[in-house]
Structures are given as C-alpha cells and as structure tokens.
Amino acid sequence: MGKLRRHRLLMLAWLTSFLGLALGMLLYSLRDNxxxxxxxxxLKALKHVPKSLDLGGLVAQNSFFRLHGVQVRFVLTDFQQQITVFYTGILPALFREGQGVIVSGALQNNGSFIATRVLAKHDENYRPPHLPNTNGKSNKESQ
Amino acid sequence: MIELGHFACIIALCLAIAQAIAPKWQGDVLALQQSLLTRECLCLLLACVSLWWGFLNHDFSIAVVYAHSHHHLSWWYRLTALWGGHEGSVLLWITMLSGWRWAFTHYGDFDDQDKSAMMTVLAMIAVGLTAFLLFSSNPFLRILPNAPLEGNDLNPLLQDPGMASHPPILYFGYVAFALPYACACVMLWRGRVIEGWAGKLRPWILWAWSVLSVGIVLGSWWAYRELGWGGWWFWDPVENASLLPWFGGALLIHGLALAQKQQAAQTWTLLVAIIAFILSLLGTFLVRSGVLISVHSFAADPHRGVWILGLIGVYGAGALGLYSTRVSALFASRPVAMLSRAGGLMLNQGVLAVMLATVLLGTLYPIILEMFGLGKVSVGAPYFNQVMPLLCMPLLLGLLVLPGLDWQGKHWCMSWESFINLGILLVSMLVLTWLLIGWKPNHGLACLTLFIALMGMVVSIWHGCVQHHQLRKQHVVKSWAMTLAHVGFLGMIASIALTSVLSQSSMTALRKNKPYTLAGHTFVYQGSERIEGNNYHGVRAKIIVKNNGHSWVQFPERRIYLPSQMNLAHTAIIVRPSYDIYLALGEPLTEKDNQEGWTVRIQVKPWVRGIWCFALLMAVGGTLAAWSRRQGHAS
Incomplete structure (x- = not known):
C-alpha cells in the first residue's frame, strides 16, 4: 500500500508541475497574442490604444484608392467616425466599397491605420459586430 | 414529397423515444430496439431523400432549397447543398448517428444486455437531437403562399468537391464518439465495469478517428485552394472546432490501449470518452450557431445556440455528474512503471490533453470574454503557432523511444548493436535535414522538429520490420497499422516544419510582359480574357511560369457568381513533385498605373502536399488497425 501511495504522490507531483508549466506558458502566450x-x-474613445488591434467597419463609398502596385488606401467607417486605412497586399476577393471588413494592424500617430491583414466576410450580408445595419437596427450579433 | 419527409422525421423521433424507454418492457429488449432502430434509419433516409427530391426538382417553396439552391446549380451540387446549411447538416448528423447505431447493434462485440443499455443511452442522444431538428431547425418548412420562383444559390465557396464531401465525412467521424460516451454512461450508471470494454470500443474509435482525419484533411485542402490565401491551416475557430474532437479521438485511442493492455488509467480514459463526445457536440455548436465571428460561420441564429447549449449542458453535465459521483468505486488503481510503454502512453495522454486544452482555451477564450461583457478580442494564429510546436516535441521524442520500451518496463530492449545503428541513423538524418532545410537560426525549433521527426520515421519503420519477423501473423497487421499511423503523424509534422520554413510568398503587381522572379521562378503576365461558366462569369489572366527550362501556362481566375454576385478568386496551382506554385489573382490595376496588369499573390510552397498525404497515411493506419481488430474478433 505504501508503495502505491508513494507512486501516486509521485505521479501527482509530476502531473501538477507539468500542467502548471504548460498552463503558465499558455497564459503567457495568450496574453501576447x-x-x-x-x-x-x-477606437477614438480609447484612452490607451494597444499596439495591435482589430478594427471593424464598412468600407466607405468612393474611398478606395490604389496608390501604387499593391499599396491601397481606403476609409473605414461606422457612420459616426471614420479612419483612413493603408494596406500593402492582396485584398480579399469579397472586398468592395460598402462591404463590412475587419482590418488588423496598428494605429499611427497621425491618426491613420496601417493594416497588416484585411478580412472580408464570406457572407455578403455580413456586418462586423457592433455596427448598425443600413436600416439603422442594431446587429443581432452585437448582443 | 417534403411533407412525407417531415412526417418520417416525426416518426423517427417517436421511434427513438420508444427505444429509450424500451428497457421498461419485459422481454427481448435488444431485439425490440433493433427492429425499432431499423425503422428509424429508414425513416431518416426517407427524410433525406425527400429533401434531395426537393433540391433536384427545384422546389423553391421549401425554405432550405430556396436558401441553398438555384436553377443554374449543377445536379451534384444540388445534392450536396443538403448540408450547405444548418438544417440539412443537423439532419445529416442524426442520420449518421442512426447509421452508426445500426452498425453498432449488429456488429458490436458487447453482450446483449450491455448493448441494449448502450442503445438506450444512444437513443436518448438521438431524441435530443431529433427534437432539436424538428423544433428549432426544421428543414422541411415551406414558404407559403408566396413561394419564390428562384433560389438564393449555394454559397459559391461550397461549390467545390473538397467542401462538398467535407461535412458528411467530418460528421461521420464526430457522431461515432457517441459510442464510447454511451459505454461510459452505462458503466457509471450501473456502477459495474463491462468486461473488456476498452478492447471492444477500440475498433469503433479507430474508425471514427480515421474518418475524422480524412474530413479535416479535406477541409484544409479546400481552404488552401478556395480561400486564395495560400495557407493550409488558419487556426480559425471553425477549424479548431474539428480539431478538438480529433484530439479527443487520439487521446481515446491511446487511452483505451492503456486500459485494454494494462488495466491502467481506466478512470482517466472514461473521462476522455465523455469529453470527446461533448467536444464533438461543441464542434457542431461552434460552427453552426453563429456564436463565432468567423469567416466560416454561415448560419447565425441565437435561438439555436440556446438549444445546442442546452443539449451540451444536459448530456455533458449528466455524464460528468455521474462520473464525479460514481467513478471512484469503479476501478482499482494500478501503478505503472514510468520507463515502459505504459509510461510512454501516460506521457502521450498528458501531452495530448494539454494540446487539446491549448486549442480549447484559444478557441473559447474570446467567446467567454464576450459573454461576460469583458470586451471583444481575438486570439491570433501566433498563439497556436507558438505553443503547439513546443507541445509536439515530447510526442516526437516519445515516438523515438517507443521501440525501446515494452509494456512492463522490465528490460530496456535495446542492444549494443542498435546503439551503433542509432549512431548511423543520427548522422544520416542530420545530413538529410541539412539537405532539406539547411540550418536556419531563426527557425531553430522547426529544424530540430524536422530532424527528430525524420529520425522517428526511420525508427518507426525499422521497428515495424523487426516486429514483422517477431510477432505471430495475426498481430503483424496491427503492428503495421500502428507503424503506418505513427509514420503518417511524423511525416505530417515534418512536412509542416518544412513548408512553414521554406515557403516563399509575395504579393505583387504583375504588369503586362514584365517578368517577376520569386524563388527561381519567373512569372510573366500576358493578358486576360473574359470567361463564362454555367453559373458565373469573370476574367482569367494568362501567366507564364518558367523555371530551368520548364514552362507552364496558368490561368488564375476571378469569378463573379451570378445569383449571389459573390466575387471569388479561383486559384491556379502547379503541382511539382516536391513543391507547389500557387497563383491567386487580386484586383486589376487601375488606369493610373498606365499599364494593364493584376495584383497577384504568388507562393512557392515546398512539401505542402506532404501534410495531407501523410495525414491520409495516418488515417489509413487507423483504418487498418480498426479492420485488423475486427478480423481478430471474427476469427
């Protein structure tokens, strides 16, 4: 019996240290990402702006502009505030003016946003969360 | 016709209820349940056929057909449109569950009494999900009196062979996790162990897990070709949702081996059996309830979410409650030697469980945070990419020492000659790694992973050969099955390491007749032309790719699907023996650039096909293992 108990204790110690290490690593990594x-x-209301963030909104009409090659510029709006977004790369196929998109990147000191990734949703009726629909009703997903 | 299907589905629900309460009846309960189940299967098939009939005949008064079909849609996509939406998917889920149950009652190894008890639990699951289908996501509803004349079309992204076959195959795997769940519930409820339960369950889980692996491969392959990003895994919550039951299955396969051969860790394995099924319910829930803000979520209806959450709550809390109160009396504890095959399997269980927890945490964290109103966040791919490779390492190392271990840890099986062989192996694999990838200081972990995975593959195959000569004939197939699955896993990891380090990608503006070079390949855009498909129109660009005297003409396309006006990039991929060349069109350059051209995503991806090929090999290994176990029982 004593042997069994010692064995169990050893297993438990091994398990807790392993799991503890793993969990610590997970949370650390999660915090960073x-x-x-x-x-x-x-975003405009935020006092402390994080280094990287996801910004969701509609691409404003007549705001899309191809600067040079794969560099583009467009304005992201939620009908109250708008932010100019710069992006270098291929836009998703569903990207167009009036479409809801999410851009990931960082806010610059001059108030513009440099995106490293642009996501357009596969559903053409999609609106990013927290945005009013075109008819003014609040989006279902925002609740 | 559709009303017939609706009616059949209601009868199926009644039949399932009857099976659930059948034990109250005095007499041959199993025979009764079997005959009821056969009828339930036929009813559900009839329900599917009635929906298919509606799809084939363009009956747009049926809401589901209206939402997911169109006159232009070719007949095979009209058939697969059944699971293009939430309602049809649930019907598919239930039909598959009835199919698994039918196979289980007729081919399962359990005694009649145990089988009948498990059938009762399975019938309860069927009752819950059929009720969910009929009350919250009914596919048999009509739009009347103003029936539409034209449908909304199947989401163009789903009009692809990979995605058309992905859901049924995935669900086929998901649903089978109900079997170990039922077995666990029965044992806990009775407070008595079913003799040899682990061995009897194993073939079923091997089947389920193998099929699930194929389903995930198909999904990954589809994402690679259709999304136009050139990635094969995005750690998107919907992808993770399918990965969670996969980890559950892998845990269960190894845990059951431990329980079967050593009567060890049975308490743990029983818990895994319950959790694996909850995870597959969760997988269904995550994808289809719209709880995720994800590129994949096609359905969005909170009402359904509440239903599925309720189902998960009932089945999960019920089983876990039973577990917490009764499991301690069920099994006697058995110590396991750490340096033995059993100890290795313990390590495997620990690591796989942490991997599962990692994916679960990353997937659910944003949802939980949002649920409690703590803001809206997303967990990026870097989190998974940081943690998962590290967690993979002990698994790889474990596979490396596996041949040296026996079950009890009585002796270390390696002799001096094998150490010399090991030395030769070490050096030769180091050279191979060097040839394949070189030394990339920034990717130290990937290089190391590749090295260990390659060593593991050779060791596994060598071990398989040794076993081939040593074991009796009936065990040889099992041994090779395990070897194949392990080689598949190691090869997949090696391919992942290779492709993630060696891939080169570029997003650039290709102007007419101006060559562009990436990774030794020259790309020349030569103009574009209009194309017309049966339900889309668009433009295709002609791009010449040249490399060392080889030359290919490629036509990546931009398509606009007519009914939905959805805009999609259709990629062009050149498949070479060791790498892929991947082309996806962006947008046409505007007049300001003064020259005709396109923005293009170009990628050269070495060994990307290895990921899927080796994953399929892993599935083949699993299937072979399941098959050999059935053969073993039959003889």
Missing amino acids: LSVYVTPSE
Whole structure:
C-alpha cells in the first residue's frame, strides 16, 4: 500500500508541475497574442490604444484608392467616425466599397491605420459586430 | 414529397423515444430496439431523400432549397447543398448517428444486455437531437403562399468537391464518439465495469478517428485552394472546432490501449470518452450557431445556440455528474512503471490533453470574454503557432523511444548493436535535414522538429520490420497499422516544419510582359480574357511560369457568381513533385498605373502536399488497425 501511495504522490507531483508549466506558458502566450476588436468610434474613445488591434467597419463609398502596385488606401467607417486605412497586399476577393471588413494592424500617430491583414466576410450580408445595419437596427450579433 | 419527409422525421423521433424507454418492457429488449432502430434509419433516409427530391426538382417553396439552391446549380451540387446549411447538416448528423447505431447493434462485440443499455443511452442522444431538428431547425418548412420562383444559390465557396464531401465525412467521424460516451454512461450508471470494454470500443474509435482525419484533411485542402490565401491551416475557430474532437479521438485511442493492455488509467480514459463526445457536440455548436465571428460561420441564429447549449449542458453535465459521483468505486488503481510503454502512453495522454486544452482555451477564450461583457478580442494564429510546436516535441521524442520500451518496463530492449545503428541513423538524418532545410537560426525549433521527426520515421519503420519477423501473423497487421499511423503523424509534422520554413510568398503587381522572379521562378503576365461558366462569369489572366527550362501556362481566375454576385478568386496551382506554385489573382490595376496588369499573390510552397498525404497515411493506419481488430474478433 505504501508503495502505491508513494507512486501516486509521485505521479501527482509530476502531473501538477507539468500542467502548471504548460498552463503558465499558455497564459503567457495568450496574453501576447490577444488582439482587441474595436469600431472606429470605440477606437477614438480609447484612452490607451494597444499596439495591435482589430478594427471593424464598412468600407466607405468612393474611398478606395490604389496608390501604387499593391499599396491601397481606403476609409473605414461606422457612420459616426471614420479612419483612413493603408494596406500593402492582396485584398480579399469579397472586398468592395460598402462591404463590412475587419482590418488588423496598428494605429499611427497621425491618426491613420496601417493594416497588416484585411478580412472580408464570406457572407455578403455580413456586418462586423457592433455596427448598425443600413436600416439603422442594431446587429443581432452585437448582443 | 417534403411533407412525407417531415412526417418520417416525426416518426423517427417517436421511434427513438420508444427505444429509450424500451428497457421498461419485459422481454427481448435488444431485439425490440433493433427492429425499432431499423425503422428509424429508414425513416431518416426517407427524410433525406425527400429533401434531395426537393433540391433536384427545384422546389423553391421549401425554405432550405430556396436558401441553398438555384436553377443554374449543377445536379451534384444540388445534392450536396443538403448540408450547405444548418438544417440539412443537423439532419445529416442524426442520420449518421442512426447509421452508426445500426452498425453498432449488429456488429458490436458487447453482450446483449450491455448493448441494449448502450442503445438506450444512444437513443436518448438521438431524441435530443431529433427534437432539436424538428423544433428549432426544421428543414422541411415551406414558404407559403408566396413561394419564390428562384433560389438564393449555394454559397459559391461550397461549390467545390473538397467542401462538398467535407461535412458528411467530418460528421461521420464526430457522431461515432457517441459510442464510447454511451459505454461510459452505462458503466457509471450501473456502477459495474463491462468486461473488456476498452478492447471492444477500440475498433469503433479507430474508425471514427480515421474518418475524422480524412474530413479535416479535406477541409484544409479546400481552404488552401478556395480561400486564395495560400495557407493550409488558419487556426480559425471553425477549424479548431474539428480539431478538438480529433484530439479527443487520439487521446481515446491511446487511452483505451492503456486500459485494454494494462488495466491502467481506466478512470482517466472514461473521462476522455465523455469529453470527446461533448467536444464533438461543441464542434457542431461552434460552427453552426453563429456564436463565432468567423469567416466560416454561415448560419447565425441565437435561438439555436440556446438549444445546442442546452443539449451540451444536459448530456455533458449528466455524464460528468455521474462520473464525479460514481467513478471512484469503479476501478482499482494500478501503478505503472514510468520507463515502459505504459509510461510512454501516460506521457502521450498528458501531452495530448494539454494540446487539446491549448486549442480549447484559444478557441473559447474570446467567446467567454464576450459573454461576460469583458470586451471583444481575438486570439491570433501566433498563439497556436507558438505553443503547439513546443507541445509536439515530447510526442516526437516519445515516438523515438517507443521501440525501446515494452509494456512492463522490465528490460530496456535495446542492444549494443542498435546503439551503433542509432549512431548511423543520427548522422544520416542530420545530413538529410541539412539537405532539406539547411540550418536556419531563426527557425531553430522547426529544424530540430524536422530532424527528430525524420529520425522517428526511420525508427518507426525499422521497428515495424523487426516486429514483422517477431510477432505471430495475426498481430503483424496491427503492428503495421500502428507503424503506418505513427509514420503518417511524423511525416505530417515534418512536412509542416518544412513548408512553414521554406515557403516563399509575395504579393505583387504583375504588369503586362514584365517578368517577376520569386524563388527561381519567373512569372510573366500576358493578358486576360473574359470567361463564362454555367453559373458565373469573370476574367482569367494568362501567366507564364518558367523555371530551368520548364514552362507552364496558368490561368488564375476571378469569378463573379451570378445569383449571389459573390466575387471569388479561383486559384491556379502547379503541382511539382516536391513543391507547389500557387497563383491567386487580386484586383486589376487601375488606369493610373498606365499599364494593364493584376495584383497577384504568388507562393512557392515546398512539401505542402506532404501534410495531407501523410495525414491520409495516418488515417489509413487507423483504418487498418480498426479492420485488423475486427478480423481478430471474427476469427
């Protein structure tokens, strides 16, 4: 019996240290790789702006502009605030003016946003969360 | 016709209820349940056929057909459109569950009494999900009186052979996790162990897990070709949702081996059996309830979410409650030697469980945070990419020493000659790694992973050969099955390491007749032309790719699907023996650039196909293992 108990204790110690290490690693890694999702209005209201964030909104009409090659510029709006976004790369196929998109990147000192990734949703009726629909009703997903 | 299907589905629900309460009846309960189940299967098949009939005949008064079909859609996509939406998917789920149950009652190794008890639990699951289908996501509803004349079309992204076959195959795997769940519930409820339960369950889990692996491969392959990003795994919550039951299955396969051969860790394995099924319910829930803000979520209806959450709550809390109160009396504890095959399997269980927890945490954290109103965040791929490779390492090392271990840890099986062989192996694999990848200081972990995975593959195959000569004939197939699955896993990891380090990608503006070079390949855009498909129109660009005297003409396309006006990039991929060349069109350059051209995503991806090929090999190994176990029982 004593042997069994010692064995169990050893197993338990081994398990807790392993799991503890793993959990610590997980949380540490998670903290570094979280990005906060905001709309342009929420971003303007933020006091402390994180280094990287996800910004969701609609691509404003007549705002898309191809600067040079794969460099583009467009304005992201939630009908209250708007932010100019710069992006270098291939836009998703569903990207167009009036479409809801989420851009990931960082806010610059001059108030513009440099995106490293642009996501357009596969559903053409999609609106990013927290945004009013075109008919003014609040989005279902925001609740 | 559709009303017939609706009616059949209601009868199926009644039949399932009857099976659940059948034990109250005095007499041959199992025979009764079997005959009821056969009828339930037929009813559900009839329900599917009635929906298919609606799809084939363009009956747009049926809401599901209206939402997911169109006159232009070719007949095979009209058939697969059944699971293009939430309602049809649930019907598919239930039909598959009935199929698994039918196979289980007729081919399972359990005694009649145990089988009948498990059938009761399975019938309860069927009752819950059929009720969910009928009350919250009914596919048999009509739009009347103003029936539409034209449908909304199947989401163009789903009009692809990979995605058309992905859901049924995935669900086929998911659903089978109900079997170990039922077995666990029965044992806990009775407070008595079913003799040899682990061995009897193993073939079923091997089947389920293998099929699930194929389903995940198909999904990954589809994402690679259709999404136009050139990635094969995005750690998107929907992808993770399928990975969670996969980890559950892998845990269960190894845990059951431990329980079967050593009567060890049975308490743990029983817990895994319950959790694996909850995870597959969760997988269904995550994808189809719209709880995720994800590129994959096609359905969005909170009402359904509440239903599925309720189902998960009932089945999960019920089983876990039973577990917490009764499991301690069920099994006697058995110590395991750490340096033995059993100890190795313990390590495997620990690591796989932590991997599962990692994916679960990353997937659910944003949802939980949002649920409690703590803000909206997303967990990026870097989190998974940081943690998972590290966690993989002990698994690889474990596979490396596996041949040296026997079950009891009585002796270390390696002799001096094998150490010399090991030395030769070490050096030759070091050279191979060097040839394949070189030394990339920034990717030290990937290089190390590749090295260990390659060593593991050779060791596994060598071990398989040794076993081939030593074991009796009936065990040889099992041994090779395990070897194949392990080589598949190691090869997959090696391919992942290779492709993630060696891939080169570029997003650039290709102007007419101006060559662009990436990774030794020259790309020349030569103009574009309009194309017309049966349900889309668009543009295709002609791009010449040249490399060392080889030359290919490629036509990546931009398509606009007519009914939905959805805009998609159709990629062009050149498949070479060791690498892929991947082309996806962006947008046409505007007049300001003064020259005709396109923005293009170009990628050269070495060994990317290895990931899927080796994953399929892993599935083949699993299937072979399941098959050999059935053969073993039959003889």
